[in-house]
Amino acid sequence: MKTIVIHSIHPGEGKTKVAKELAGYLQLQGHSTLLADLDFVTDPARRALGLPSTPNLEDLLEEITRQSKINPFFNINFSEEQMNQYLLTHNSGLKVLSSENAKYLASDERIAEKLTVVVRSLKKLPYDYLIIDTDSSARDYNQAIIQEADHVLIVTDNFRYSVKDLRHYVMKMHDIGFSTLNFKIVLNKVPNPLQVSIEELEQESGLKVIGIIPVLTKGTKAATMQTEDINLTVAEPDKNPEFLQAVKDVLAAL
Numbered sequence: 001m002k003t004i005v006i007h008s009i010h011p012g013e014g015k016t017k018v019a020k021e022l023a024g025y026l027q028l029q030g031h032s033t034l035l036a037d038l039d040f041v042t043d044p045a046r047r048a049l050g051l052p053s054t055p056n057l058e059d060l061l062e063e064i065t066r067q068s069k070i071n072p073f074f075n076i077n078f079s080e081e082q083m084n085q086y087l088l089t090h091n092s093g094l095k096v097l098s099s100e101n102a103k104y105l106a107s108d109e110r111i112a113e114k115l116t117v118v119v120r121s122l123k124k125l126p127y128d129y130l131i132i133d134t135d136s137s138a139r140d141y142n143q144a145i146i147q148e149a150d151h152v153l154i155v156t157d158n159f160r161y162s163v164k165d166l167r168h169y170v171m172k173m174h175d176i177g178f179s180t181l182n183f184k185i186v187l188n189k190v191p192n193p194l195q196v197s198i199e200e201l202e203q204e205s206g207l208k209v210i211g212i213i214p215v216l217t218k219g220t221k222a223a224t225m226q227t228e229d230i231n232l233t234v235a236e237p238d239k240n241p242e243f244l245q246a247v248k249d250v251l252a253a254l
């Protein structure tokens, strides 16, 4: 299974949008795909896919906490059947590990180890792709998640301050011993010529831009915020051909 982690340096850059559309596209192409929302910080009203609120990541983490009282983390294992109890199914067929707001988890001093158990357990499941959505904090638990990835996609715009922050982030990751060879940039929202050029962005960050996601125009009246969350843009290719192309470009570059 290929594991793709979606991350960004700032909140609201489009991680959740990119994660669900990549996962949805892969699923619709006939690849069995698992989307894991490992963001327990962001307001759940802004989360994607409009699935029921349970079971979720918090339930799985509780079970890991329970087991960690008798087993070291590296010895905690879940069978496929046990893991399936925590997964939901989206109308596209996509399997989802959902997440609700559980900000207190960020102050759990073992959260990085617990999330490592989560990701390793998900990786053992028989899917073609695992797509992981994260929050944008520079916390140890996100580094633990990134450590498990085959590919890390950094979603960003090309405003000068974003590019500067991205450069610092990459430098910091190198300082703490991470290779960023498997990190790529997904530019979200068509680049503004007044901002940093793609060439400069690649040069500054040392990362390659593998896709440019266009700005989507807001849905019609019939498509409320909620249905926009549930529906996949990639499921309506005729309406947004440029968006679909960007998703294809990203996947082709991995």
Ligand SMILES: Nc1ncnc2c1ncn2[C@@H]1O[C@H](COP(=O)(O)OP(=O)(O)OP(=O)(O)O)[C@@H](O)[C@H]1O
Pocket: 008, 010, 011, 012, 013, 014, 015, 016, 017, 018, 039, 042, 046, 134, 135, 136, 188, 189, 213, 214, 215, 216, 217
């Ligand atoms: N290309 C785009 N065109 C139009 N709207 C977009 C695009 N990308 C993202 N959005 C919208 O911008 C908002 C923020 O995107 P999203 O929730 O995916 O960001 P995020 O990085 O996951 O945020 P957070 O850090 O809070 O989790 C959402 O309402 C989303 O639908």
Ligand SMILES: [Mg+2]
Pocket: 015, 016, 017, 039, 042, 133, 134
């Ligand atoms: Mg998000």
